[in-house]
Amino acid sequence: MNLLAAQTNEQLAHISNYLVYSAMAVYTLAFFAHCAEWTFGSRSKVARSAAALTSKPAEESVPAQGPAVSVRSASADGGTAVLEKPAPPKIVTRSASGRRGDLPDGPGAAGGDAQGDMYGRIAISLTVLAFLLHFGGVLTRSLSVQRAPWGNMYEFSTAFSMVAVAAYLGFLIAKKNIRWIGLPLVTTVLLDLGLAVTVLYTDSDQLVPALHSYWLWIHVSLAIICGALLYVGFVATLLYLFRDFYETKLLAGGKPGKVRTSIMERLPSASSLDKFAYRINAAVFPFWTFTIVAGAIWAGEAWGRYWGWDPKEVWSFITWVAYAAYLHARATAGWKGRKAACLALLAFACYLFNYYGVNILFNGMHSYAGV
Known part of the structure; x- marks a missing residue:
């Protein structure tokens, strides 16, 4: 049997x-x-986006000092002159960053x-x-x-x-x-799959005895779910930077090449990408916090201590701090745009190193790489 x-x-x-x-x-x-x-x-x-920009002045404008009045004759052989009041001038608004308002998503x-x-x-x-x-x-x-x-x-x-x-x-x-x-x-x-099936x-x-626990289903599954969603936020952040540079060039009067324009117009506006990435990261952060707490509880059951500064534990905490700094900067200091995006990219880089770098380069209680 x-x-x-x-x-x-x-x-x-x-x-x-x-x-x-x-x-x-x-x-x-x-x-x-x-x-x-x-x-x-x-x-x-x-x-x-280019059409939306070229229909407005690139620089921030204000209404004229006084309403201009134009005169139109009613007929060619003489008649009553008609005074026309022009339409109010358009005011171009910009975002808090001082660079742009919300541009439309690419088609x-x-x-x-x-x-x-x-x-x-x-x-x-x-x-x-x-x-x-x-x-x-x-x-x-x-x-x-x-x-x-x-x-x-x-x-x-x-x-x-x-x-x-x-x-x-x-x-x-x-x-x-x-x-x-x-x-x-x-x-x-x-x-990812190519690396998995080869290296x-x-x-x-x-499993080794230490991993025989119901916490394997809770702790590791949460780590996988959080990482997958953080990856979605990472992609949105990365594409935001490309789209932001593209929109900035348009606002400055530049003309990106046809290939670059075709690619960038496949994306939502920079503002939409920035908001989407922030919402993903903010929603995942509490679950990542619980992932670390669940790991500490499991460590207490398996090894008799909740925290031992193992490389995996250290880098999990560093990742938590990086995302906490990102969310704190946006909530209190008002960081948006490129500065916040750089923090988000750094935080996801910490997550990747926590998985690949720590498992391959360091020896510790979490050395279950199998490679």
Whole structure:
């Protein structure tokens, strides 16, 4: 019976591998579909932001000192002159940063024209199919050893990218306009899975005794969910910087190239991206706090101490401090825009180092990388 069970587990582990490879193949097709959407989908509708800017003065203006009056003759052979009161002059408003008001989202932010929408729908359909295969790979990996499928870096990576895709599809189901994140998301998922199946791959096996706890389901699953959502905020922040520089150049009277304009007009406005990233990070922060607390409670049960300044614990706390500084700067000092974006990027870099750097470079109580 034990031999049969071991054989069944091995078969499930092989099925898991095949499903992950199949998911990677479909993600690749989704990547090309997203590329087609970004390349061909918005050619007829680019430069919307440029049009919005060129219709207004680039510099901040105020009404004239007095209303100008124009005279129009009623007829050519003499008649009563009519005094016309001109329309009030337009006042160009700017944001608190002193650079711009809210510009419109690019037309490609929600799919663009009919051609772009077709490519986008194909890409989303392929992403859904890839996600189902991906989910099947993670599930069969779990069933092969009858435990949570995140006991080493390979399993954590596959679960992390799966949750990131689930978050993206969840936003779409909730009618949130985040079609623009599809291309960077699929690209990242492919890189993550490629690294997982090559460098980080570990055979399906049982856990070390310290990990045999229900806290594995709570603590690590929360870490994966938080990381996936923080990744979504990271992408929004990174794209915000590109879009912000693009809008700044337009406001200064510059003319970006056609390729750059086509790409930037696929994105929401810089203001929309900034708000979206902030809301994601602010919503995730309490859960990341509980993740650290849950880890401390688990450490107390497993090792007899709640905090021991292990490298993983230290960098988890550093990540918490970085995101706390970001949220505090926005709430109290009024930091928005590029300064806040730099803090957010630094905070996510701490999260990445906490996962990859600490697990590979340092030895500690959390050394369960398996590589």
